[in-house]
Amino acid sequence: MNKKNCFAFIIFFVFVSAVFSQASRPDALKLYREGKxxxxxxxxxxxxxxxxxxMDSYAVLCWSLVGNKQxxxxxxxxxxxxxxxxxxxxLIEVLGEAKFYLGKNNEALDMFQRYVxxxxxxxxxxxxxxxxMGEIYVRQTKYEHADISFSAAVKYEPIYSAHWWTRLGYAREMCGDFKNAVTAYDRALGLNSQNYDAVRGKKRCQERL
Structure with a gap:
């Protein structure tokens, strides 16, 4: 084997080794998405x-810590x-999540607003x-603000969670907007017909119409 071929072989060997090393390395993001x-x-x-x-590792680390309730x-x-x-x-967004669960409402809200x-x-x-943001406003009994935030949440992820639609219905109900509250509760029930909070919320609002 001449020097040129030898050099090419070494480069190829290093490349293949790097690929196999990367392939065998645990994928933190995949583990996070699997709930591990x-x-x-x-x-x-x-x-x-x-x-x-x-920074990628820090982001997945913090998401995983929140997922693990740490x-x-x-x-x-x-x-x-x-x-x-x-x-x-x-990191701005996940810091908001951590602060939310720690009950630091104003600090969490500031982080979420910066993220948005x-x-x-x-x-x-x-x-x-x-x-x-909607949940923080509910904690603060600012239901009109909560309505706006939950409405934005379901706008960006309309089929993400029946729970989000239920919370939107609740915010509207607390504002006295019973008709639109029923609409939100119906959307929640369309995603999960067994959602007890949506069933009760819809019944309460219908009684007020």
Missing amino acids: YKDAVAVCEAEISNNPNN YKEAELRAIEARKINSYDIR ANSSETAARLGTAYYY
């Missing part, structure tokens, strides 16, 4: 150890990651951010 949150966290921690500036840890890691890149909208303001119309978690 602890496994995803472990993979992300290893990736961050090798590359402390890996909200305080998710908050701390998201804050840590934002010291590297404060403009990463994924800096996201495109096709952002992956835009509907989710609006949903959480």
Whole structure:
């Protein structure tokens, strides 16, 4: 084998080795989507150890921590990651989620508003951010604001969850908008006919019409 062929073989061998190495490496995002949150966290921690500036790993890490209900840890890691890149909208949104579950309503709302303001119309978690904003407004008894937020949530993800439509119905019901509340409850029941909250909500509103 001449030098040229030998060099080409080495390059090919390195390339193939890299491909196989990548293929055999656990996929943290795949683990997260499968609901294997602890496994995803472990993979992300290893990736961050090798590359402390890996924002993709930080994002999946924080999503997985929230998924595993480790909200305080998710908050701390998201804050840590934002010291590297404060403009990463994924971390802004997941920090909002962590703060929401920790009961830090105003801080969470600020994060979600920042996410919405800096996201495109096709952002992956835009509907989710609006949903959480709606829940915060319900906590604050600002039902008209909740109506607007839940309406935006189901606009971006209309078939995502019967629960979102139910919450929209509830916000409208609390505003006294019983007709449109029934419409929202009907959409929820169209997705899940066994949704007890939607059944009760619709019955209450119909009695007021």
